[in-house]
Amino acid sequence: MLKLTKSDFNLMLLVAALTLLAPFILNPFPTDSAMAQFNAGYPDLMQRFVIFGILAVGFNILFGLTGYLSFGHAAFLGVGSYAAVWMFKLLSMNVLPAIVLSVAISGLFALVIGYISLRRSGIYFSILTLAFAQMMFALAYSVLTPITGGETGLQLALDDPRIFGASQTPGGNIPVPSLFGLEMRESFDLVLGAWVFTFNFGYYFCALVLLASFYLAIRIFRSPFGLMLRAVKSNQQRMNYTGLNTRPYTLAAFVISGMYAGLAGGLMASMDPLAGAERMQWTASGEIVLMTILGGVGTLIGPVLGAGFIKYFENIFSKINDNVLHEWFAFLPDGIENFMVFIIHPFIGKGWHLTLGLLFMLVVIYLPGGLVEGGQKLAAWFQKRGQKTETSKSKIEPAE
Amino acid sequence: MDAIILQILNGLDKGSAYALIALGLTLIFGTLGVVNFAHGALFMIGAFCAVTLSRILTLSHTIVDPERTDFLGNPLKVEVPYIHDLLGATAGDKVIDWAVPLSVLFAIPIMIAVGVIMERGLIKYFYKRPHADQILVTFGLAIVLQEVIKYFYGANPIPTPAPEAFKGSLDFGAALGFDPNVIIYPYWRIVYFGFSVVIIGGVFAFLQFTTFGMVVRAGMADRETVGLLGINIDRRFTIMFGIAAAVAGLAGVMYTPINSPNYHMGMDFLVLSFVVVVVGGMGSLPGAVLAGFLLGILESFASMREIIAIIPGINQVIIYLVAILILLTRPRGLMGRQGVMED
């Protein structure tokens, strides 16, 4: 179906189910319960999950297939966001032209940077991409402030021209991004008993884009082009000896993955119309690399999982404070309550980095293939258990 | 002319810091082939060895001074370092004053231990794993290390001044016949430069002139063959890791009077040190040192206001710009060996 093999189609279905049902999946705890702190089903974080998912899927087309590790991928994300915000400032608040332009502009940047960087391979390539991204960050933060907004980021203003839209709403405010009048922030709540589920238009817009990009990624992975890229990864020298010029293939992969990043940037600006320079800093690029490795390099769904993992910790763990801890452990006697808070305290709130660092190490030590391998192991374990109970059943049966 | 001499001095000093950090990194990264994102953290731990020693030296008991009051109006508690009781106030202050140089001795065993534990406990399992896994595990380790430091020492920079004897600066210009005050250079930075030269020279001499060094060099070139000859190369690599950690740590100790140490200083230097190593060329120790000095000097020139006036923002990007130009003209950096980390 959809020109996919059965297993790919199932994967696609899985991703579709995960993204479309995210408001339910991510809000497992009743809104009023102490565990609600772990709920991630609010629009902003759900949007971030899928946007960074798109980014990681795109990054994986380059890194997972060709083995070229770009350490400056966040630059395309930043360029995409700037392009989108400029469209909002100049043209209109419709997200479509903004996203189209951000994909195009980041593709252009990727073409230039890729053309230069791909002259080298291995670590030399990584450092070239890093250098380009760091230059773009440094300039955007300082000298290019008139174009990028510098430290404060590029923002909308009441006096922007917006030639195909209104500069201000009748109420005297800056209009918000929309798709032909349907605002991205529009959402409704579904109240089911003690649970509240939020359905946000912007999120579903991003989710559909993710599904489309994921589908495209599968097709690329399974295409002759994808095969060629894998060949580059396994032995580029041999490819060259057979008289084949691999450069156009790797460059195409680089540009595609840059455009994915631009798409993510454009979506990010569409959900929240601001573009900051920090988006291009090496730490941001490093985060993309970590997401991909954490999820599982070269797997299709891994990067999406990795992206979700990191963003979850960043947004949920950083918000747990001692107060919340005391609430959780309030049922314990005072002494033990304070002790528990004392033990957990370093890992939450301002210590969320520590938790993340520890988890990075644990994952890579025990799950060499990333989170995907964890999932596979879990599935295998369940299967085994299922078989065991079956066999034990069959053993018992005769006794009956 | 005087401005140029001044910036060359600055560049040598900056360069010696870069070279020292890159040297440790290239021992691990360029030769053992491990992408060590925790190298910056080693630098940072070195710096905090100095902080820790000065904390130990100033360990105090409090005596209440009823004459003065603290901010809440209570009697002021005055901290008196134990060392004052031990050596008397003047001698005690002298020792506290020399905390940073003393930390060099303090840091060497600690850093070697940290390096060896890191290699035996973690890195050795990752020699055969893909670089991607090495990145993730060492990055995770770096975050953990810096968060631990932050937990105990806070996020604010901690002042660790150089000894009183090194305060102030030397008037170079007067010696060269320029006007006084035109070319001045702080004593501590001169010390730092000298220190780097000694360490760099020491590491080279060690690798060049000892049997141990010879075996390690052979192991770098062809690990398998050396192993087949019945030499326990693994143990030597562990020791090399310890030495690399010590070099990074010492760079950090001596750097504390220049920049007050904080928990994220390692991350600040991390990217830069990778750039220096790669520009120098993978697998080349002289390359890393040369690249360190080259980038240091160019960075200093780019920060001159005459140059910023011509090319705005050049001081922001100079290192990366130079890195790109060098890597495009010299495929394997300044002195890189073929086949190291090229795929």
Next chain:
Amino acid sequence: MSKTTLTRRGLIKSGAIGSAGLALPTIFTAQSAHAFTNEPTGSTVTLGFNVPQTGPYADEGADELRAFELAVEHLNGGGDSGMLSTFSSKVLQGNGILGKKVSYVTGDTQTKSDAARASAKSMIEKDGAVMISGGSSSGVAVAVQALCQEAGVIFMAGLTHSNDTTGKDKRANGFRHFFNSYMSGAALAPVLANAYGTDRKAYHLTADYNWGYTTEEAVRSSTEAMGWETVAAVKTPLTQTDFSSYIAPVLQSGADTLVLNHYGGNMVNSLTNAVQFGLRDKQVNGKDFQIVVPLYSRLMAKGAGANVKGIYGSTNWHWSLSDAGSKAFVKSFGTKYGFPPSQAAHTCYVQTLLYADAVQRAGSFAPCAVAEALEDFEFDGLGNGKTLYRGTDHQCFKDVIVVKGAENPTSSFDLLEVVEVTPVDQITYEPDHPQFAGGALGTCNNGV
């Protein structure tokens, strides 16, 4: 304009759940039933405290958080009520705000505009916060302020010193108690002229981003008006850690004063480097070489250690001030945490009180009502003397503190000593002052 915005979790959390929890599932709650974003309908009101918890300003953020906790405690009637007892407005009773108990959520800005907005959004969307406060840099303040305007909640800025926050990037839903670059320049210049004379040659090192630009401009124009000459102004990268190559050429330029328009780690390093170069021991043009740091904070002074001795700068507030408000605040903060509060803590505490007071006076949490109550509000007793929240740009006008690094500090807290309290008239400017040009406040947004 469509009537939808961010979800009203706060409402549902407190009110709807009680009844709806037992009833049949409500299908897709309508959005227009509420008067404004996150209208609190239960017995509590949620405030969002968004401070840097990781990154270079983590300690400053931790101090802000302490102040917020203290403010909430006092608002709810706990503790010794701190500055509530000295505050000139007496409507707050210590029973929460409008009778609702104050609860709060915290988040990490990471001192990055993206992360700060993500954190603020989660407070608004998930936790139902009706006001956001905190932050330790202008980039974050401006970014979060714009977000709050869009979402329809009030933003009470934390530490943000750039002119832009209430200049070209001002917003109707955002309010700043902290002082700004212009005020620093205006307060410092006369003190500097007094101490160092009026014919000085200044060399500026400026952090290469928005805050640096506005600070340089402010200090330059005020000192030049006093007769100083600016020899050169060099921009330094944000990521710079070693400033030697920027400091070495200073003496050569013939300048006799160095102005460091740096903050945080940049300032600690550049000042340390400058002192290390022995600049302060030099004589130029027959005068002692001097260094000036326009914006000081106690935490930075702590980081720079002995290097701050005798160096002038300005600050929004200092714990050694002797007015009743400051004393009350230092007492309750010091008793609770064991050390005096920083200026960041002070501004955050005051902002929380001012917000609560405005709500109480307005009788509503609706942002537009609160904004109206804050605009042109005059108050006293919160540590800076008589203060005006100007309605045209939502900037507080109050005395500015000029400080100097203490020569003989007795503890790590009194590294700075107050030199002069510059009266508010000297630092007041017209709303259309060129340093604040561009941008418009717009109209307040209730959301929904």
